[in-house]
Amino acid sequence: MTRENRSLYERELDDLFRRRKTVFVDELGWHLPVTADGREIDGYDDDLAIYGIGFDSAGRVTMSGRYRPTADRSMLVDVFPDALADGPDGLNGPDVWEFSRGFCLETGGRDHNRRRRAMLMLTPLEVALARGIKSYVAFSEVRLLPLFISMGWRVRLLGDPVSYGEGEGIAYRVEVSEEAVREMRESYGLPAPAHIHLLPDPTDTRSVHERAREIAERNPAYARMMPQPDDRPYVAHIGVRPIDEAVLRRRAVAWTRQNQHIVG
Numbered sequence: 307m308t309r310e311n312r313s314l315y316e317r318e319l320d321d322l323f324r325r326r327k328t329v330f331v332d333e334l335g336w337h338l339p340v341t342a343d344g345r346e347i348d349g350y351d352d353d354l355a356i357y358g359i360g361f362d363s364a365g366r367v368t369m370s371g372r373y374r375p376t377a378d379r380s381m382l383v384d385v386f387p388d389a390l391a392d393g394p395d396g397l398n399g400p401d402v403w404e405f406s407r408g409f410c411l412e413t414g415g416r417d418h419n420r421r422r423r424a425m426l427m428l429t430p431l432e433v434a435l436a437r438g439i440k441s442y443v444a445f446s447e448v449r450l451l452p453l454f455i456s457m458g459w460r461v462r463l464l465g466d467p468v469s470y471g472e473g474e475g476i477a478y479r480v481e482v483s484e485e486a487v488r489e490m491r492e493s494y495g496l497p498a499p500a501h502i503h504l505l506p507d508p509t510d511t512r513s514v515h516e517r518a519r520e521i522a523e524r525n526p527a528y529a530r531m532m533p534q535p536d537d538r539p540y541v542a543h544i545g546v547r548p549i550d551e552a553v554l555r556r557r558a559v560a561w562t563r564q565n566q567h568i569v570g
Contacts, residue, residue: 358429371408389477391465411540424494442480458490460567497527
């Protein structure tokens with residue numbers, strides 16, 4: 307979802323912000339601003355923000371990530387400057403975007419579930435590459451980095467782990483390149499591109515889900531990635547925070563340092 311097609315996704319965007327509240331505030335216990343009607347929205351959800359969104363067969367949001375240019379500002383530099391070993395120079399600029407608020411409620415072990423989770427990781431690279439962007443910056447819980455790397459992201463750490471109040475996070479950069487996109491696409495057998503970008507059409511009154519389904523039905527590569535009615539539903543753990551295990555965090559950081567992507 308981009309600035310050009312946001313009008314098509316009013317209901318879906320509302321659902322996204324409510325899902326974010328459930329994931330980040332209710333489940334993870336993050337202290338984030340929430341609107342009176344139960345949506346998690348911050349100042350980076352502006353007109354420049356782009357969202358990659360996955361849905362279940364009923365049209366509910368199951369996964370998402372936010373991509374935003376950093377030429378004016380970024381959450382990493384604004385909120386987590388203490389996580390940057392070499393300072394903020396070069397992290398905000400015209401060829402750098404920020405990835406944030408990523409979550410995945412896509413469960414199940416079937417082939418299309420696996421490919422859909424990979425799609426969530428590949429789409430930001432595809433979208434950025436098409437716009438001439440060279441890298442993403444981000445700040446994530448340290449235990450997520452091994453997963454990101456194992457799924458194909460080329461990660462380089464920008465500092466040591468720091469406390470963010472509800473856990474420990476770490477700053478990093480993600481390479482955006484044709485080679486990185488090609489490797490992920492081939493590893494998971496994803497179509498090119500792995501996402502669908504719909505534009506407003508005054509003559510088409512169908513929902514975005516109906517339009518996307520028609521595109522998928524014409525292309526077997528997309529059809530293999532469509533959600534199924536019998537997909538295992540995600541079960542939320544409201545009020546239960548993850549166990550904070552220092553040993554797991556240390557192992558995750560050590561593994562990431564050994565497997566981060568070093569150029570040159």
